[in-house]
Amino acid sequence: MKLAALGGGAVYFAGLAGCASADAKTMAGGPAYDDFYFVQLSDTHWGFSGAPNPDAKNTLRKAIATVNALEKQPEFIVFTGDLTHTTDDPGERRRRMKEFKEIVADLKVKQVRFMPGEHDASLDRGAAFKEFFGDTNYSFDHKGVHFIVVDNVSDPGARIGDEQLAWMKADLAKRPKDSPIVVLTHRPLFDLVPKWDWATRDGAQAIDILMPYPKVTVFYGHIHQEHHHMTGHIAHHSAKSLIFPLPAPGSQPNRTPLPWDPSQPNRGLGFREVEAEPDVAQYKIQEYGVTKA
Amino acid sequence: MNTFHAYLLAVAAMAASPLLAHADGDPAVGKGLYAARCAACHSLEYNGVGPTHKGLIGRHAGTAQGYSYSEALKHSNVVWGEETLSRWLTEPEKFIPGQKMFISIPDARERADIVAYLLQAARPQTAAAIPTNPGQ
Numbered sequence: 551m552k553l554a555a556l557g558g559g560a561v562y563f564a565g566l567a568g569c570a571s572a573d574a575k576t577m578a579g580g581p582a583y584d585d586f587y588f589v590q591l592s593d594t595h596w597g598f599s600g601a602p603n604p605d606a607k608n609t610l611r612k613a614i615a616t617v618n619a620l621e622k623q624p625e626f627i628v629f630t631g632d633l634t635h636t637t638d639d640p641g642e643r644r645r646r647m648k649e650f651k652e653i654v655a656d657l658k659v660k661q662v663r664f665m666p667g668e669h670d671a672s673l674d675r676g677a678a679f680k681e682f683f684g685d686t687n688y689s690f691d692h693k694g695v696h697f698i699v700v701d702n703v704s705d706p707g708a709r710i711g712d713e714q715l716a717w718m719k720a721d722l723a724k725r726p727k728d729s730p731i732v733v734l735t736h737r738p739l740f741d742l743v744p745k746w747d748w749a750t751r752d753g754a755q756a757i758d759i760l761m762p763y764p765k766v767t768v769f770y771g772h773i774h775q776e777h778h779h780m781t782g783h784i785a786h787h788s789a790k791s792l793i794f795p796l797p798a799p800g801s802q803p804n805r806t807p808l809p810w811d812p813s814q815p816n817r818g819l820g821f822r823e824v825e826a827e828p829d830v831a832q833y834k835i836q837e838y839g840v841t842k843a
Numbered sequence: 844m845n846t847f848h849a850y851l852l853a854v855a856a857m858a859a860s861p862l863l864a865h866a867d868g869d870p871a872v873g874k875g876l877y878a879a880r881c882a883a884c885h886s887l888e889y890n891g892v893g894p895t896h897k898g899l900i901g902r903h904a905g906t907a908q909g910y911s912y913s914e915a916l917k918h919s920n921v922v923w924g925e926e927t928l929s930r931w932l933t934e935p936e937k938f939i940p941g942q943k944m945f946i947s948i949p950d951a952r953e954r955a956d957i958v959a960y961l962l963q964a965a966r967p968q969t970a971a972a973i974p975t976n977p978g979q
């Protein structure tokens with residue numbers, strides 16, 4: 551053990567030397583492709599109040615300030631669902647959406663993409679969401695990457711549905727097979743913990759549609775923690791929430807929020823910045839806390 | 844002695860007392876975190892998207908048999924142990940520029956938990972498997 555650990559100390563020097571040579575390489579030419587950054591925020595649950603987050607009124611605003619202060623500003627920002635906390639009062643739902651929209655207007659980056667979570671959309675099949683934020687599924691392109699937003703929440707049965715699956719298939723058919731594709735969605739497309747509603751009933755059909763494309767990556771939310779999973783060559787990355795963390799998949803009988811720790815407020819909460827390298831379809835993920843550490 | 848040398852000495856001193864250094868990591872928590880954050884690409888049994896962690900502790904970086912490494916890892920001369928794993932997980936690209944792992948564990952406690960788990964679960968298979976440190 552000692553020998554190995556001492557080797558580690560010495561090796562740190564090699565790491566520093568490597569830094570210097572990397573700088574030299576960047577100065578010599580820089581990448582021939584156009585990399586870009588985007589930020590993923592998720593599960594802000596505006597309107598939630600309760601012991602799991604006594605600071606719920608401020609968490610979102612703090613996170614926005616942190617995003618605005620990022621050294622590398624993203625070219626756009628995505629919110630992967632559960633913008634608001636569920637309420638069965640349609641008036642209250644709209645009030646929460648209006649407030650949420652006003653708060654996120656403080657983001658310096660103005661290109662912001664929204665999608666619903668089941669808290670926003672499953673009680674009215676996305677009606678209120680559409681009034682405030684537009685379509686619940688759509689696609690867009692950014693510097694060679696094709697982004698597809700998949701709605702697996704407006705159907706209260708946690709399905710994408712045949713109509714949307716057909717749209718997905720047709721949307722993808724227009725792309726060359728080797729296009730870099732990013733899917734943005736709320737629930738996991740694979741069966742993470744079905745009894746906790748951590749699955750999409752017809753997610754396997756979506757994965758089948760994506761499978762012929764060699765460069766597909768999925769970013770999602772819903773499970774309030776960072777998680778990485780592969781289905782074949784397709785990587786699935788879930789983001790932390792900005793309200794309360796949930797337990798590790800299947801680690802306890804019930805999916806109850808992890809308690810707020812006053813000695814470490816905001817522990818387990820955060821957002822991520824993704825550096826997209828379109829030519830190699832690589833996505834480098836950097837996780838951030840609610841406030842700058 | 845300049846500050847940098849003092850720092851290296853401090854690193855070496857910390858590395859020399861492994862019991863003290865990883866006392867705060869919880870391997871049981873680390874096991875769950877490993878499943879959620881690492882296991883998509885890594886396994887304790889075989890190479891996947893990332894190299895296997897079988898016998899990781901004490902292994903030279905870039906040497907798992909059958910795995911296709913970046914040039915950066917192959918030439919890094921890093922030996923995996925508590926200190927190096929923690930630095931690597933903090934920000935891989937800063938530690939070994941040119942590497943290809945795109946996930947990091949910025950939370951210090953989570954990092955300590957994962958490293959504590961690896962120190963148990965990815966021990967060298969036999970005592971003879973701990974490499975010496977050639978070329979230093």
